[in-house]
Amino acid sequence: MTPAIEQLARHRPKSWEDLLLLVHTAHELQTPLFPVGAESAFFTGRQLPFAPLKGMLVDMTAFDRIIDYPAEEMTVTVQAGITKATLDRILATKGQQLPIDVADPDRATLGGMIACNASGPRRFGYGTLRDYLLGIDFASAEGERIHGGGRVVKNVAGYDLMRLQIGALGTLGLIAEVTLKLQPLFPDRRALWIANTDLPLAECLDALNETATRPVAIELVDHAAATTLELPWPRDSSWGVLVYFEAPCDTNQWQAEQLVQEMKSLSLPTTVIEPSLAATLPQRLCAWRDLEGTADNDSLVKVTVLPSDLPSLANGIKERWPQAELTAHAGNGIAWVKFPGCWENVGDDGKDFSRLLARYEHSRIEILRTPGSGEPKQFPTGRPCIPPPAWKMMKELKRSLDPSDLFNPRTLFGSSVDG
Amino acid sequence: MTSAAALTPSLVQSLQKIVGASHVLTTAGDRLVYECDAFTIERQVPDVVVLPRTTDEVVRVVQCCHEAGIPFVPRGAGTSLAGGTIALGGGVLITLTRMRDIEKIDLRNRYAIVQPGVINLTLTAALAGTGLHFAPDPSSQGACTIGGNVATNSGGPHTLKYGVTVNHVIGVEMVLPDGSLVQFGGPLADSPGLDLTGLVVGGEGTFGIVTRVWVRLTRNPPAVRTMLAIFDSAADCSETISAIIGRGIVPAALEMMDELVLRAVEEAFHFGFPLDAKAALIMEVDGLEQGIDAQADAIRDIALEHHARSVKLAADDEERMLLWKCRKKAFGALGRICPSYCCQDGVVPRSKIPQMLAFIEEVSQRHDVLIGNVFHAGDGNLHPILLFDERDKGQVERVLAASHEILAQCIALGGSVTGEHGIGIEKIDFMSKLFSRQDIAWMQRIRTTFNPSGRCNPHKLLPSGGHCVETSGHPTTGAQAAAPSPPATKLAAIRRAT
Numbered sequence: 001m002t003p004a005i006e007q008l009a010r011h012r013p014k015s016w017e018d019l020l021l022l023v024h025t026a027h028e029l030q031t032p033l034f035p036v037g038a039e040s041a042f043f044t045g046r047q048l049p050f051a052p053l054k055g056m057l058v059d060m061t062a063f064d065r066i067i068d069y070p071a072e073e074m075t076v077t078v079q080a081g082i083t084k085a086t087l088d089r090i091l092a093t094k095g096q097q098l099p100i101d102v103a104d105p106d107r108a109t110l111g112g113m114i115a116c117n118a119s120g121p122r123r124f125g126y127g128t129l130r131d132y133l134l135g136i137d138f139a140s141a142e143g144e145r146i147h148g149g150g151r152v153v154k155n156v157a158g159y160d161l162m163r164l165q166i167g168a169l170g171t172l173g174l175i176a177e178v179t180l181k182l183q184p185l186f187p188d189r190r191a192l193w194i195a196n197t198d199l200p201l202a203e204c205l206d207a208l209n210e211t212a213t214r215p216v217a218i219e220l221v222d223h224a225a226a227t228t229l230e231l232p233w234p235r236d237s238s239w240g241v242l243v244y245f246e247a248p249c250d251t252n253q254w255q256a257e258q259l260v261q262e263m264k265s266l267s268l269p270t271t272v273i274e275p276s277l278a279a280t281l282p283q284r285l286c287a288w289r290d291l292e293g294t295a296d297n298d299s300l301v302k303v304t305v306l307p308s309d310l311p312s313l314a315n316g317i318k319e320r321w322p323q324a325e326l327t328a329h330a331g332n333g334i335a336w337v338k339f340p341g342c343w344e345n346v347g348d349d350g351k352d353f354s355r356l357l358a359r360y361e362h363s364r365i366e367i368l369r370t371p372g373s374g375e376p377k378q379f380p381t382g383r384p385c386i387p388p389p390a391w392k393m394m395k396e397l398k399r400s401l402d403p404s405d406l407f408n409p410r411t412l413f414g415s416s417v418d419g
Numbered sequence: 420m421t422s423a424a425a426l427t428p429s430l431v432q433s434l435q436k437i438v439g440a441s442h443v444l445t446t447a448g449d450r451l452v453y454e455c456d457a458f459t460i461e462r463q464v465p466d467v468v469v470l471p472r473t474t475d476e477v478v479r480v481v482q483c484c485h486e487a488g489i490p491f492v493p494r495g496a497g498t499s500l501a502g503g504t505i506a507l508g509g510g511v512l513i514t515l516t517r518m519r520d521i522e523k524i525d526l527r528n529r530y531a532i533v534q535p536g537v538i539n540l541t542l543t544a545a546l547a548g549t550g551l552h553f554a555p556d557p558s559s560q561g562a563c564t565i566g567g568n569v570a571t572n573s574g575g576p577h578t579l580k581y582g583v584t585v586n587h588v589i590g591v592e593m594v595l596p597d598g599s600l601v602q603f604g605g606p607l608a609d610s611p612g613l614d615l616t617g618l619v620v621g622g623e624g625t626f627g628i629v630t631r632v633w634v635r636l637t638r639n640p641p642a643v644r645t646m647l648a649i650f651d652s653a654a655d656c657s658e659t660i661s662a663i664i665g666r667g668i669v670p671a672a673l674e675m676m677d678e679l680v681l682r683a684v685e686e687a688f689h690f691g692f693p694l695d696a697k698a699a700l701i702m703e704v705d706g707l708e709q710g711i712d713a714q715a716d717a718i719r720d721i722a723l724e725h726h727a728r729s730v731k732l733a734a735d736d737e738e739r740m741l742l743w744k745c746r747k748k749a750f751g752a753l754g755r756i757c758p759s760y761c762c763q764d765g766v767v768p769r770s771k772i773p774q775m776l777a778f779i780e781e782v783s784q785r786h787d788v789l790i791g792n793v794f795h796a797g798d799g800n801l802h803p804i805l806l807f808d809e810r811d812k813g814q815v816e817r818v819l820a821a822s823h824e825i826l827a828q829c830i831a832l833g834g835s836v837t838g839e840h841g842i843g844i845e846k847i848d849f850m851s852k853l854f855s856r857q858d859i860a861w862m863q864r865i866r867t868t869f870n871p872s873g874r875c876n877p878h879k880l881l882p883s884g885g886h887c888v889e890t891s892g893h894p895t896t897g898a899q900a901a902a903p904s905p906p907a908t909k910l911a912a913i914r915r916a917t
Contacts, residue, residue: 072665073768095667117609130617131586144857152766154583154798154838156572156621157846157853158880159862163585163617172613184667209527210550212641214707251710304607308527332608333528362607386612389601393869394613400868401861412612 004050005042005057008034012059016145019063019176023406024143026056032409033058035170037081037109041116043291045169047410060111063176066090068151075134077151077179080111097185099126099216103287111175117167120286121244124331125216126183133162135179141402151179170408172401188249190256191278193231195269196239202311204241204268205330209307211262213255217244219285220314220328220335229284230277234269239314241330242273242281288327289336291369299339299346300369307333309360316356321346343370426466426511430487434469434511437479442517444468453494453512458502458845459759459809460819465492465506472517474592474600474630481628482598484511490874493624495536495564500762501843503571503623507878513628515566521545522631529636530589530606535566535629542634551636554581557839558747566629572621574839576672576746579797580705581637583839585620590633593619593626596875606633618865623841624876626869640671640705644715645733647742648700648722649693653677656698657772659725660796663702663718664769670718672703673797674746677776680753680791680804684745687752692745696728700796701746749793750804757789757806761818765829766838769799778828779803786821788814800838801829827852842880850882
């Protein structure tokens with residue numbers, strides 16, 4: 001916990017009554033509120049320095065109950081302070097899962113996951129939280145309980161408050177309870193590791209795009225990241241690609257054999273990852289990409305391009321910055337790159353990187369972390385790269401729904417929604 | 420909403436200059452075509468109908484309306500079953516059916532860019548042979564537009580496995596009510612900031628007019644097995660549904676048709692449905708060839724455990740397509756029984772389907788209204804179809820009362836009043852039963868942020884305040900649906916207010 005957080009008063013509401021009274025009081029006193037779970041993603045999206053003159057931490061971890069779990073409906077209504085690991089354990093008893101990967105499921109709370117729009121490798125096959133939230137209850141800036149959606153799997157009544165809150169970084173309300181759609185849990189999980197040697201990376205990924213199998217994850221990994229993840233690295237490999245399957249056992253058996261054959265036709269060695277390692281890979285990839293999984297002196301950026309542009313982007317980065325480390329959701333076009341040192345030192349104050357991205361019709365970069373002087377860790381984000389008309393609309397919504405900037409000020413929207 | 424101005428000749432001329440005179444409909448006869456959509460109980464002839472061809476034309480038309488202070492309503496093909504495209508209070512109806520270009524198909528990156536007037540099925544047809552399709556497949560897909568799908572967050576039979584429209588829309592371009600243009604999302608994953616794409620989908624055209632949509636394309640499943648189970652009792656059929664889901668099987672589709680519907684579709688399409696059957700269940704699984712037969716067998720066994728008289732696998736694609744034709748055109752087939760229908764769209768937890776069907780039967784008898792059921796059983800999304808003759812005032816009243824009871828029961832069983840058709844006008848009175856005053860006020864703040872004057876598609880989705888019961892005028896029949904109990908329409912009150 002950083003000193004700035006320690007200085008804030010911490011409140012841990014145990015009921016809706018507690019929560020609404022807290023928010024209402026904060027509203028009356030014009031005191032900002034900073035919702036926290038385990039603080040594993042506390043600095044996501046925050047402008048630096050984080051040194052609020054006043055404010056209260058709202059610890060939501062007491063909101064950790066299952067409200068309703070009709071397993072035969074494949075839905076669950078749960079309080080948002082529950083950890084992912086606890087939820088996973090409960091759902092597994094019924095052979096079900098919420099297929100969203102996080103770096104640290106023992107700490108990550110559902111509310112934090114929703115606020116940050118957490119996702120991991122299996123988003124390729126399963127989608128993201130956007131596809132699983134059926135209903136939501138949160139505290140508004142005025143200290144009222146607001147409800148959106150419902151508990152059934154199909155419902156278009158009213159505006160989609162669930163999607164409005166997903167990824168809003170806790171700036172529009174304090175999430176307390178959600179209803180989720182679930183998926184079957186397949187005990188059989190297999191990971192195959194493809195060593196890309198002589199074949200151009202684009203050909204390998206194009207082939208995977210057309211595979212007769214149906215992977216739930218396709219992950220691009222470089223040598224340095226593979227070492228961290230304890231993945232084998234055959235000599236002469238330029239890239240490694242991890243392909244992940246979740247399905248009934250006999251289907252997975254077929255998929256593994258089929259993929260080996262497909263890659264064999266391209267002369268790409270493919271090995272089956274040992275099951276106990278395979279089971280942990282989605283989480284470990286998330287951890288690699290997490291702020292807390294990044295070394296103190298490293299920068300971390302997230303770059304998004306179209307999947308078809310990822311091979312040339314990845315090769316371009318490694319060519320220009322051989323010391324960079326890179327992993328990517330190959331099926332979604334999202335890459336994470338770690339650079340030693342400050343972002344400002346990455347080639348002409350970042351302009352080299354911008355020149356690289358200028359090759360692509362569609363691209364986006366988000367600087368998630370760069371070390372600075374003073375505090376040991378700095379996480380500048382600035383305003384995310386959103387086109388002005390859309391940004392204007394977002395700010396107006398923030399002004400309308402949280403006029404006092406009560407929730408997480410200087411996060412996403414900057415100070416006094418002027419960012 | 421601030422008071423609306425009246426349509427003036429100079430405004431009409433301005434509109435004609437923007438889109439061309441032939442695309443501005445002013446005669447009574449032309450405008451009458453647009454007096455209602457598929458929700459025929461409410462009707463209101465718009466003051467003028469405009470058919471733009473490009474985003475720029477939409478921008479300029481909306482700017483005109485904004486400057487003139489006149490309300491406007493977006494419309495696609497008019498297949499809304501909730502009155503979402505009726506020009507309540509008059510104003511300009513902006514019909515987007517001329518904006519029907521598929522602007523881009525990117526097969527490698529699995530997305531397409533389409534104009535809002537593209538017909539849903541046209542998009543999938545354009546993808547034939549590519550190995551991809553657009554997953555949302557409402558039964559009206561041969562007529563409904565992508566823009567309309569976006570507005571109502573449309574579903575269809577295959578949403579059980581593939582999700583609804585919002586799961587397949589990654590960006591929208593929209594003309595805001597002040598005429599400014601904005602884009603939310605796009606072809607790149609993880610748009611930063613607020614998910615306004617997700618908010619706009621299902622917004623029922625109350626935030627602005629969508630002029631471009633980025634849609635995600637889905638790989639075709641390598642294998643499909645479609646089965647038809649015949650039951651001698653609707654209860655057995657509906658219990659099969661919850662048993663399948665309860666065992667952790669997620670089929671591609673589970674669609675139920677009851678006796679009344681079966682007779683109508685058999686007469687229309689001659690599939691071979693047994694006319695003494697009480698219910699039929701279309702059960703479809705898809706995925707890899709490896710393992711699909713095991714899944715199909717498991718579902719078949721569940722149906723037989725629940726006393727299915729027979730379970731037959733569609734022999735070939737032709738039989739499969741005919742079976743789906745029967746399902747998707749069932750509404751139209753019911754036209755053989757009665758001249759009008761009102762289709763409800765309630766949702767209940769799947770385990771409550773048997774209870775709900777029994778309730779619908781009881782309502783049917785008590786109100787003396789013929790009701791057929793054809794619906795997305797796997798989602799719990801019911802479509803009771805209330806049959807009537809709209810020329811008979813008494814029947815209209817009974818249909819409204821029966822509809823109200825059915826939707827109220829859906830809420831009582833923990834469900835919702837709309838799974839895919841939207842609130843529109845039809846179900847506005849139920850919003851206060853689903854949401855608190857604070858919830859609705861919060862939603863209103865969202866709407867006001869996009870639509871400060873309230874002139875973009877007014878009187879839809881959110882109650883405008885107060886819960887008074889008004890009577891509705893019914894221009895074509897002269898019937899007055901005096902509604903001592905909800906859902907009464909607000910048409911008369913709106914007319915008074917405007």
